[in-house]
Amino acid sequence: MSNNTFSGGVVIANPYPVNQVEIVQAPLPSKVVLPLQQRIGAEAKPCVSVGDRVLTGQIIAKTEDQFCVPIHASISGTVTAIDKQIIPHKSGLKSNCISIESDGQDEWIETQGCGHDFLHCDRQTMIDYVQRSGIVGLGGAGFPSHTKLSKATDCHTLIINGTECEPGVMCDDALMQHHPREVVRGVEILLHITGAKKAIIAIEDDKQEAYQSLLMFSHNDRISLVQLPTKYTSGAEKLLIKALLNIEIPSGGFAADKGVLCQNVSSTKAIYDAVIDQRPLVSRIVTITGDALTPINAEVRLGTSFEQVIGLTKVNSQAHDYRMGGMMMGVDVETTQVPICKITNCIFVNNKKPVQATKECIRCNSCNTVCPIGLLPQQLYWHAKGKNIDKCMDYHLLDCIECACCSYVCPSHIDLVSYFSFAKALSKKQETDQHKTDIARERFEFREYRLERNKQERAKMMAEKKQALKEKMAKDKQADSAQKDKIAQAMARVKKTKEDNA
Amino acid sequence: MHSTGLNTNQIMRQVIYALVLGVSASYVFFGWGIIVQILLGVVSALIVESAFVAMRGRSVLASLSDGSAVLTAILLAISIPSIAPWWLVVVGVAFAIIFGKQLYGGLGNNPFNPAMLGYAFLLISYPLQMTTWPVDFLSLSQVVDEVFNLLNFDGISGATRLDDVKTSLSLGSDIATLQVRSISQSWINIGFLVGGIYLLARKIIFWHIPVAVLAGILTVASLISMLDAQQHLPVQNHLILGGTMLGAFFIATDPVSASTTPRGRLIYGFLIGMLIVVIRTYGGYPDGVAFAVLLMNMVVPLIDHYTQPKVFGRS
Known part of the structure; x- marks a missing residue:
């Protein structure tokens, strides 16, 4: 069987442990912002309008896409806006969101499931x-x-x-x-x-x-x-x-x-x-941790702003770096005015630290040793830095799970994973560009073919026409001479008649 | 997010510390020569590195702080005879840093081990100075006289130990007496061995390369001595003479120019070990570490290409 582990990986203790893992119930937020774009699939279409009153758990947006799930109101209240807001994404871009202002009632929709005796329900x-x-x-x-x-x-x-x-x-x-x-x-x-x-x-x-x-x-x-x-x-x-x-x-x-x-x-x-x-899923447990505060876990309604969630605990200092997700794979966020989503498991609030200077890669092998996938990060880094995507593919770039173990152990403090995600994006771009050039080339080639075909067709048509004309002319000529003969014969007859009469 | 483990600068420093025992052993037997050579090498390395990095428009301080130039200088200074004239190490270090490292783009980009490139350059260009070793303990003043050529006195120098042994062997000398004379060399090798074990324990180097180098040496040396025991060095002498331990633990393990895959490092090390013995036995040079390492440096991209580890989820 297995020894319950796999090769690679790094052992890291919880950097900010707590004595007792408790769950703080966050107070009802006064306002929630719910993004319409989920992690996967198409953007959901709102099925409420600004000014509508919604109940907690009510579906406020959905898609036809079978892969997607509908979006529920996480509080009861009034829809105040359906517009673009900053979403918790590494791009820091804005995306369509529904904002709901709370009425403080937290009035739920009525639902009924299988009940505790669920065995009578079928799979579907x-x-x-x-x-x-x-x-x-x-x-x-x-x-x-x-x-x-x-x-x-x-x-x-x-x-x-x-x-x-x-x-x-x-x-x-x-x-x-x-x-x-x-x-x-x-x-x-x-x-x-x-x-x-x-x-x-x-x-x-x-x-x-x-x-x-x-x-x-x-x-x-x-x-x-x-x-x-x-x-x-x-x-x-x-x-x-x-x-x-x-x-x-x-x-x-x-x-x-x-x-x-x-x-x-x-x-x-x-x-x-x-x-x-x-x-419906309208809340989740979020860990709020980091060296700038006392770590807690809180059950938070989806759409609550980071700021409000961070406010649940005691923050010790002034200047902070914010990071959502874990310390390894998470992403830094510039603002705390972004909503908690279903995938927001953790917010890190750290004191601002000077950026560590990076050194050259000395191919020390620390990264290969910890890569759980068995890749050679230092080789990938070399080729990603040189934007040599084909080589990156030889070293199985796309198998990288971006776990950042390599970046973590790098003695030269190189952020290897960002090179890899960059290379992945570049490879995707090259693929799209290639697809575009392929289409353009096909169209060009077809155009050339079409022009050539038209030319040939026209030439053929011309030739045929010419031939037809020639034939017609020959025929005409023949007909002409036959006519002339007839005339001549007629003339001869007339002449003969005249002579005869004379 | 980075671990709190050693950073690149600290790694270089640890390697330098690990050299202390071997250097001390050399001091005990041959005196101040090695210290003077190291000082000369380090000073010239700092000057050359600063000048070149400044010319390339990079940060001089960042470059000097990584310690790689100092390490290159020390490795080269240890490898050359301790009473060599002062300009030898200066020229060697300059060559190592300029042609071995900076022209390729600095630390991390060099395909060859810079110290060994410098060594090979000196050995080819100045064979006489590169093979004249002291035979006894020399005081600081004696060393200074010799290195800076203030006095021209004879009688304190001899040929490289391995060269000496090789010549004597072909002349039919008794192996037993030679072994006694090799005691100093053995102690120096033991010093580097202990330093190497320290690096292994600190996880600064991996076991693959040193073990493979030693295994390669043992394999070929055994084969050769089986063929003709009288004409060749005994197997154990290959392990404790010349630059064996320095080469196995400090030179071949230079991560920048070595193979990077686990299987690749075994192949790389084993072939270095084999080449060391072959060059020592049949080559025209006293020791084979430098050429063995440089030859294998050339093969690293090939080895790395064919020894990629198995990727998760792929057969």
Whole structure:
């Protein structure tokens, strides 16, 4: 079997640990901003207008796209705007959002799910509930859960990812400690939906409290709890599958191809809510951490601004750097006036630090040693820096999961991952450009062909016409001479008659 | 986000510290020569590096602080005879830094090990000065006289140990007496071995290259001595004489010019070890480390290309 790990990765302890992992209930926000663009798929179309009153959990935007989930109001109140706002994305760009002003009532829509006796519900009904409730992967990928569930038709093992995606993030830990019953019931629901024989809940061995809490509720023989060594990138789906089952998902393939389904613990809890009560996903647990404040976990309504969430804890100093997502794969954000989304698992607030100067790469090999995918980051860096995309592809650029282990260990402090994401973007651009030139070339070639064809056709036509004319002229000539003959004969006859008469 | 592990500058410094034992052993047996050579080398390295980096319009301070120029100078100064004339190390270091490193774009871009490039250049250009070693402990004043050619006295110098051994062997001398005379060399090698183990323990170098170099040396030396034990050095002497340990732990492991894949480093090291013995035994030069390393530096891109590790999810 496996030794519950994979090669590579880095061991990083939580840089800002807390004694007790608690969940702070954030007060109802006075206003929420809900982006219409989800992580994956088309932008949702609003189905409310400015001035409408909406209830908590009401669908306010949806798409036809089967991959997408609808967007729900996370508070009750009045729609105040449907316009472009800054969204929490590394580009810092604006995107269409719906703003709702709270009426302070938090009045919910009425819903009804399968109820606690969910076994009577069929698979498709449950998946529909999951989609209608807007459940996506809450670990950070944001992949819609119903899509994963409907693809998992031939699933033998269910993996519940409770490894916490990055050091410092505690939201899944908090959820497991405070909602163990819901998580385990959620796993049972997933077993029912997928028909999998067994489920494994994977927890890192630094989360003993979470492990113990779950252990108290997991009495089902089909569900087992497995502790993994605390190592960063354990949370990456393919690596987790490798660690637990020793199954390697092929490059470019999906877990479902090998009969495995992965779900994050927070998503599992959300699926529980969706199936039992058809309760839409309108809040999530966010870790607020960093060296500038006292770390907390808070349950926050989606669409609450970062500023308000950060305000829940004591911030120690003035000048800060903000980062959303983890310290490894997260992205820096310039402003705190952006809303919490379904994938916002963590906000880092750090004191401003001087940027560390980078040195040249000395090919020291630290990066190859930690790469969980087995790539050669220093070679990729060399070629990415030279914008030699073909070479990057030889070194399997597209297999890079951008986990930033290489950047973390680099003694020259080179931010290797940004070179790789740059190279990926460049390769995509080259591909699009190539596609464009291909189309342009095809069109040009067709034009040339068309012109040539027209020319030939015209020449042929001309030749035919000429021939026809020639033939006609010859015929005419013939007819002419026949006519002349006739005339001559007639003249001769006339002459003869005249002579005869004379 | 970066780990709090060693940074590039600290790595270079650690390598320099790891050289202390070997250098001390050399001091114990041959006196002040090595210290004077290192000082000369370091000073010229700092001057040459500063001048060249300034000419390239880069930050002189950043470049000097990485310690790579100093390390190159020390490695070269250790490798050349400790009583060589002062200009030898100066010329060697200048060549190493300019042609071995800066012309390729500075640290990290050089295909060849700069110190060994400097060494090879000196050995080819000044064979006499490069093979005249002291035979006894020399005081500071004696060294200064010799290095700066203030006095021209004879009797304190001899041929390179390995050269000496080779010549004596072909003349039919007794191996046992030669082994006794090689004690100083053995201690120096042990000094570098201990320093190398320190680097391994600090995870500054990986085991692949040194182990493979030593394995390569053992393999070829055993083969050769099986063919003709009388005419060739005993196997163990290959390990403790000449630049073996310095080469295995400090020269061949230079990450910039070495192979980078795990399998590649084994191949790279093993071939260096083999070449060292082949050059020592059949070549015209006293020691083979420099040429073995330079030859293998040339092959690194090829080795790296064919030894890529298995990528996750690919067969």
